[in-house]
Amino acid sequence: MTETAVVAPAMSRERVGFSLNRVGIIAMNTLTEAVRQKVFNFFLIIGLVFIGSASFFAQFTFGEQMKFIKDTCLGVISVISTLIAIVGTAQLLPNEVENRTIYTILAKPVRRFEFLLGKFLGSLFLLDASILAMCLLFGAVLFIKEQGMIRELHQAYGVNLPAAEATDLNQQIQQVTKAALDVDLVKAVVAETMKATLVAAITLLISTFSTSLVFNVIVPFMIFVAGMLRGAAAEVWAGHKLLMALLAVVPDFGLFSIADEINLGNVVPWAHIAEIVVYGLVRTFIIVVAAHLIFSRREI
């Protein structure tokens, strides 16, 4: 090694408070690491392939084709985002402990909550980036389909139309455009993103006390399934207060299912979306707090 005078820059020795900056550094590092995972890339590619191939239903009416595309794409976004939420988050803490990188990080003046929050936010960045990628492709598919349908309509009607047919053509084009450029689809994506965020939080909670990757994937998945079935279970157990109370610990994931309603053209008020999001955020917050309670006392 060479002889070099080691002169460190001046550094404040004040009290170490909670730092969003440190959280952000850990989050960005987590995101950078996560995008290199083969599993994540596999799921995302599968999702993009399904979305890209959603438009091959040429033998159906325009209305049917649009419905199929939107149902398929939103369904793919729902499934893939849930899988990414679970698989992307399940490995966060166990990998750090197994690879011993957690030692060098927690040996620095980093609070455990900063580390946990940073890892969680990194996972959420990954999730949101994946959903965004799928939504962009979804939007492109809808746009291409819309343009294709409009071209077909023009071809079917021909040129130099009399007023009557021109009016008909315009109205049909408007219907196609309205179906394709449906701003309400954003509401569906918001609901699915909130659902996936909640799933990620649950996975984070499980991973704070479990070191097994398989356990960290299976248990959140089972909780997700239980949450989807909660509505049906509540109907069956309506009279049993104790069972209903036990059921309450599992989030009701069915409440986030509004994609179908939007695709059917039902009214989904923003107030309803806001209520779903608040529900999801409150659940996520409490679960992250619970995860912190466990992780802060966990022996590394």
Place this chain on the structure above:
Amino acid sequence: MGTKLLVVIVLFGMGLALLPMENSIRAERLRLKYGGARVTFQLREAIGQNLAIALLAGLRGVVADFLWIQSHGFWEKREWLRQYRDMEVVVTLQPQSILFWDVGSWHMAWNIGYAALTDPHNRTRAEGIKREREWHEKAREFLARGIENVPNHYDLYFYMGWLYYEKLSQDCDVPPCQAALCRAAEYFRKAASFPDAPQYVARMYPRSLEKCGDLVAAYREWKRLWFQDHTKVEQLWSVIEREIKDLENRLNIPNDQRVFPVKPS
């Protein structure tokens, strides 16, 4: 142990505290008629294990689409009853879908009905006609259920009107059936009352009133359409003008009361 107990208490506490919020969201979903049919054992038997799982995973739309595409396949293979069964399941899954009610009733009344009429296994032509009329009635009943589920859109009222106008008006000893055409007029009127109904819907009401035999009411309706603001409403004014002129002649409307007075030759 203390920490784990605290965490369990926090999670259960949160769950119980959020129950009112969950109930509120559920009530809102019920009010807005979200969700479709419950997943019963009969439904699960009808759609199979894999689709039932997809249904429980929240992929109701995808399952319905899959069954719809399957029913389309049965249509191509002329397996009408299988097609009909799938269509019934699909509207059970998504009773809010105008598309499924509309296209389903179209298949029943136009395709399956015609196939029943021309089925070579019919012993007599009368049998074919009877079977065709049974499918027309199935389509009508199907659409009626559709209207019950989606009462706030013009579409299904229009399609019901069209069903009466085109098909049910043929189902009597001496067609066209006046009563059916008058029923068609009622449905077209209801459809036209929705502000987002296309312009052709508004024209079908007076047209069917004419076919129903009520020329005076038809003339009144054509005039109402004509006197809308031409700059703000998109319409086939030339068609409306033609119909008014025709009715003014048939009803012998005095020239000074006509919308389109005849110029003395």
Place this chain on the structure above:
Amino acid sequence: MDAIRTERLTKKYNLGWRKGRLLALDKLDLRVREGEVYGLLGPNGSGKSTTLKLILDLIAPTEGRAWVFDVPCSKVTSRLHIGFLPENPYFYRYLTGAETLEFYGKLCGMGGAPLKRRVEELLEMVGLTGARHRRLAGYSKGMLQRVGLAQALIHDPKLLLLDEPTAGVDPIGSKDIRDLILRLKGMGKTVLLSSHLLAQVQNVCDRIGVLNLGQLILEGDVQALISDQRRLSITVQDLPEAARTRVEEAVRAAGASVVSMEHPQTTLESLFLDALKKDQRGMGHHD
């Protein structure tokens, strides 16, 4: 001020329902003075790693307390003064050497030009300037160890905790690390190092403590502990063989006894390093 102070520091691990608890550390009273190099020795399972983890608040003590520069170890502030090199360090493989140091520097609140300058200084100090842009996945074990040292020093801590710093490192690397430790000591840093390699510990440590089954069984100044006051070693050069007998007689006449008379030996390590130095092609293994 003591750099590290523990009072009755105890750690018991739960082994499960019926297996009871494992006593990993038993009422450890340890004081490491500021500015000294302290070696923590002991066989596997003696409690060395447990002690380091307790100081770093990676685990909580069952009983007792620990302080770093009078700041309780349970406080995050205590880690402002600590740089830690774990055994067999592992970092994010997709980061380069420079990026790794920047990452840890940012975690310590550093940034901008001062951080960049510090990263350059440390890379040069540990001899990794040439590999700064290479991803850690392509680093050798020795290089990873040096990156580990650099990240431990990134925020210029007053105390360094080194867990097996020369484990798995070749003799040249080991010597470099030892030299660095001595240089850090010269700068006033305190070093607590835990190691199995006793010969290496002997050459750098001022004091040592020996742990066994969670208890400190021996502690003291290295030279005082290893030297035998009763014996004197005199090395002479070019003594004729005939004079050897007269030397023996003189010793006996003084009332002492000759225990042994033999040619002194160099160490295998010195021999190895000298051979490499003399090799005209140079000592290539680094970057």
